[in-house]
Amino acid sequence: MALLLDNNNNASRWFDVDAVPEAYTFLQEFRPGNFETENNKQNSFPVIDLSKLDHSSEEKEETIKKILKSCQEFGGFQVINHGFTEEVIKETISVLKEFFSQLVEEKVYEAKENGWVYLSSTDYANDGVHLWRENIKLILSHPLEDCMQRWLEKPSRYR
Template identity: 30%
Template sequence: MENNDSTYDRNAEVKAFDESKSGVRGLIESGVTKIPRMFINPDQKFDINISTNDSNLSVPIIDLKDIHNNINRVEIISQVKDACKKWGFFQVINHGISVDVLDEMIDGIRRFHEQDVEVRKKIYTRDFIKKKIIYYSNSTLYKDKFALWRDTVGCSMAPDPPKPEELPQVFRDIMIEYSKKLMELGSTILELLSEALGLDPSYIKEMMCPESLFIQGHYSPPSPQPELTMGTTKHTDSSFITIVLQNHLGGLQVLHQNQWVTVPPVHGALVVNIGDLLQLITNDKFVSVYHRVVSSDKGIRISLANFFSNSDSSKVLGPIKELLSEENPPIYREISIAEFMAHHFNKGHDGNSILEPFKL
């Protein structure tokens, strides 16, 4: 694999890849038949342990139908609480967003990434702070030891969404509709999480005010050597919650009881996972767990990761006082969103929890 080749200049390869502004899709378009070396992680252990038959090792699926019926709601809250404590992940069905909207959103992301490369290049950027719409490959490309086999288009859709004409035309209309529906669902999920903690339904939403929604549309073309690279390496999310829409190819895995368990794609379902900020404010009652995406040579993987957080960088967060006691003292110190996010961006994809430095 030539990893001991002293003449190899990884920085030059990364720079050339980035300056091409064409992403992983551009590599496929150029006809590559082998993974470029910058994507290879020789230390990656592909211990893909998939457990689908054992019901104890299946990510919970929660039906939100008739959620406003008091009897149903009590049962749903119980299921959410159990899933958050044991898994940090669950899928939701009958969530109020039609399958047509979800399918069209996935197709919109595909259309964007499969546009002519010259069109894509126009919005390629590494300015993740000022730009509301960004197209890039690997957010921490220059920090990480190896690159991920995926490209991303990102849109900040709340609290200050872009003007419609600023959105790429290939997904403009569906992105506006999808994000509106998603905000409604996010609000419902946050209410359920608050109630699962024994708090007022609006408690977490008020902590997140002003609520932000950042949508990432990931695109991973078929990998010529899927065993050598990852779609996403082991990580946790920095958000309060993340809602994920994945296409039929799947590939998402969650680390549970020291095993990688696949989150199977269920048509019309959405995946919900707890983020680091929610783990912090719940004082570890709800856990933000490691997850990853494995590469495939079977087709194109498209997913949308929808991050719900707080857009006020000066906001200070710490464990919710109502959840603390002598038996349950605070695990984390209070931190600002700005400090938290600065650490998140500086650490890159190193496989470690974002929360470690903030423990008391």
């Protein structure tokens, strides 16, 4: 889901986008994505196969090194072969769409009540380009049951 602004900076919510509005488009030289490295080679965002964590200790160690390197050099990575079913992924997306469809006040309240962080980009006048992001940061711990009472209450399906 994304948050769009009309000409009066009033927020509206939407899920399916046919085209990115110009107010949300960075100039080509400021866009994230592929970039040149010191070696002048083209790099793309790392893709890591998590199924290798179940293999030999050598493959497991190599995968962990790739994860660390990707975080250090790119700030993240894409995961494949993670073991989540298509059904779980679709349900997760559905629940998060429901959460982000709530009013901003509800999301902020939920964050304060449960000790997690809600962030959105709202400094439109100073940003020049509207940043297309809205985030929640939840702290998870082991065992999982110990932190479940702090999970989102709305939507109730989240728990």
